[in-house]
Amino acid sequence: MRLLLVEDHVPLADELLAGLSRHGYAVDWLADGRDALYQGASEPYDLIILDLGLPGTPGLQVLEHWRAGGLATPVLILTARGSWSERIEGLKAGADDYLSKPFHPEELQLRIQALLRRAHGLANQPQLQAAGLLLDESRQCVRRNGEEIDLTSAEFRLLRYFMLHAGQILSKSHLAEHLYDGETERDSNVIEVHVNHLRRKIGRKTIETRRGQGYRFSGEAV
């Protein structure tokens, strides 16, 4: 999952970056509204966390521009302005959720998870599940028929992305774009290695290889 964090308060951004990375998200961080306006619309993010009080362009205007330009990425607004009239304004500008500062880091993680599931049409699931697998996002492990399977951080990221896009064909470059932030060197061989590790743990047939196209998380239980 690749996230964009737009927050101008550096200490908070540092904290959020650390927390989000621990939870297996690849995060790009911007502090200026004008940069966010451009980069949010041009990079393929899975979710955007947007602060409203930004230098350059105010957060609400950035959001309105994105929505006017047809950007469908879910946006979570993060703000200290928690009055109801401001929340309604945020929603009208096109936000998908609203979290007022200060907040508990766990609360933010839960909102992000819920928002991602909702964005992929899995709104009513309390936990991510597909192909007989149940993903525990807080402990970063997967369960099949009550049997717990430990995952490395990279495997967890990959599996979560597969489970959110069950049945879709995902190319290696697409996976690389969504699993690594903009600063990381992308090497498609690394993806191949992680897919092989994952297959060894959850079963060979769960992830098919489509030659020349990419991978497909079949959703078939083994």
Place this chain on the structure above:
Amino acid sequence: MKSIQQRLSLGLISILLVIGLLLGQTSLWLFDLGLRSYLQADLRDEAESLLVAMVRGPQGIQLNEQRLSAAFQRPFSGHYFRIDFADKTWRSRSLWDSEMQPASQPGLQDELGDGPQDQLLLTYRGDYQRFGQQLSVQVAQDYTPVLQSFRRVRQMGLGLGVAALLLILLLQRLTVSRALRPLEQVRQQIAQLQQGQRSELDSRVPRELEPLVAQINHLLAHTEDTLKRSRNALGNLGHALKTPLAVLVSLAGRDELQAYPELRASLLDSLQQIEQRLTRELGRARLAGEALPGSHFVCAEELPGLFATLAMIHNRGLHLDWQAAAGLRLPWDREDMLELLGNLLDNACKWASSQVRLRIECTAEGYQFKVEDDGPGIDAGQRAEVLNRGTRMDEQVAGHGLGLGIVRDIVDAWGGHLELMDSQLGGLCVQIQLPQPSLHKA
């Protein structure tokens, strides 16, 4: 305070009454005076003709009956005379059996004398010398018909005066109400302002009212501007304080602190207290209260947005609905009202299992709000405690007490009343009664 219309009418009535009575009475008096001096000439002529009618007869001086006016012969004709000699008195036949009092001084008498048959007599006395004798001739004329006609004129004058007064009052009322119409318009507009039906006064008014209306509009704009600025400043302050607070909350959850659970708990507790206090006080400071008379909340415009926001935040298939009269406008500040309803509904959504309902009704005294849910509700015994202290009943569902705290602040600022009851849906029903805000309140 009496109305301007009343004051003007009262002033006009008293002025017209005083002047009318004074004028009427004076003109009658002048007319009476003129008439008497005119009659005096007549009476002197008659006295002189009586003198001429005196002839020296066989038994001394006697009156020539043929030269006397017939009116002196007919009894109670209204014309009388009396001639006093040194030793005897002659009276006209018209006096019949009654006596005429002798006049005290020569010339026309100031007082009217008593005559026969309740007649009032205007009397003239002339002193003459004839045939070597001193004599005084006293001639009188009945004045009652003149007095009667005076009385009639006075009555008619009074009637006419009253009619004229009424007519003048009516015309004055029309003129005044026409002249004061702009003032009445301003009064109505201020009432509309108070009910939230307009946000400023119409500035097209007569020159005399221009400064007043301009000043009111200026004050309204100024209040709104001040409110906006202070809200913005509070927002900035909140932002400046809450962002570092978010950092602290996040830091307190770090792995390094896991080894010191007590330190961590005490840190988190203090941070939570700061957050609660900050939110409550900032929320309270943001309230417009009744400072802005032109403010209003249009249900049909604002509620859909609020409910959409609630549905987004509580994204778990809750059935949310609201009922309010079509086109209902509430005479309170939009942000305050959103804060009140937002917090109430947010609480209801946190506790509801499937349904939340808002009903707004107009009552005789003002408005009634009911927010109901089908959640677990609150035991009757605990309700007072929840209301009084704004305590958190359940740590799992954050902010229940806090939300009610700001709701209480808003309701108190508007002079309303908050009550917790059982809902028909099975959960809690928060009922709020808000009185119509009025201009007359101190």
